[in-house]
Amino acid sequence: MFDRIAPVYDAMNHAMSAGLDRRWRRLTAEAVVAPGDRVLDACCGTGDLALAAQAEGGKVTGLDFSDGMLERARSKSSEIEWTRGDLLRLPFEDAAFDAVTVGFGVRNVDDLDRALRELRRVLKPGGRLAILEIVRPHGPLALFYRAWFDGLVPLAGKVLPGGAAYSYLPASVRRFPGPAELTGRVRAAGFHPVAHRLLGGGIVVLLIGEAR
Numbered sequence: 001m002f003d004r005i006a007p008v009y010d011a012m013n014h015a016m017s018a019g020l021d022r023r024w025r026r027l028t029a030e031a032v033v034a035p036g037d038r039v040l041d042a043c044c045g046t047g048d049l050a051l052a053a054q055a056e057g058g059k060v061t062g063l064d065f066s067d068g069m070l071e072r073a074r075s076k077s078s079e080i081e082w083t084r085g086d087l088l089r090l091p092f093e094d095a096a097f098d099a100v101t102v103g104f105g106v107r108n109v110d111d112l113d114r115a116l117r118e119l120r121r122v123l124k125p126g127g128r129l130a131i132l133e134i135v136r137p138h139g140p141l142a143l144f145y146r147a148w149f150d151g152l153v154p155l156a157g158k159v160l161p162g163g164a165a166y167s168y169l170p171a172s173v174r175r176f177p178g179p180a181e182l183t184g185r186v187r188a189a190g191f192h193p194v195a196h197r198l199l200g201g202g203i204v205v206l207l208i209g210e211a212r
């Protein structure tokens, strides 16, 4: 599915978020990356969050299991090390990184707790994890969001390559835990303290955890 949507992924991202996705990735990288850090961007897709981490001065490795996505990422930077691999079995030694970022990635894995434990394993003690993920908003945005996300996005998928992915998207967000449950599961994977903030009026969560 991710190979199929790779050609339109960046354009759809910017369109669906009204361009806010660039700011969200910048805030994510700023929150955990310091100059000189070894950084893993897991589920890097077409590479924009890895590029944001590099802009903060990190020495970045981007990992994804989709060749189609990685091909696009490679065309954006030859300095970042792009690696094909599975988040559930990261091909890195324990404590290899100072910081890990995951943008719109953890929602897709079959076993969230295992993914979080893998992310903890490759971080040094005191290392920082940033998860950027879509959540369902409460309050005034909820109605608009339902029309947009459950109506328009799947409709767009009917006319774009990789169409099924866009009905998968709202379904995967529905299944994914909200910020409070996610915070608990990140803690249980070995992070403390864990804090989160909502972005985009509550449609996106940025969660930061420190490896114990």
Ligand SMILES: C[S@@+](CC[C@H](N)C(=O)[O-])C[C@H]1O[C@@H](n2cnc3c(N)ncnc32)[C@H](O)[C@@H]1O
Residues within 6 Å of the ligand: 002, 013, 042, 043, 044, 045, 046, 047, 048, 049, 063, 064, 065, 066, 069, 085, 086, 087, 088, 102, 103, 104, 105, 108, 109
């Ligand atoms: C929605 S995209 C996000 C891409 C990018 N991080 C961003 O900020 O736009 C999700 C990415 O996660 C990758 N992915 C999903 N499950 C994965 C897994 N188990 N291991 C590695 N990559 C995975 C997909 O191939 C896809 O490129």
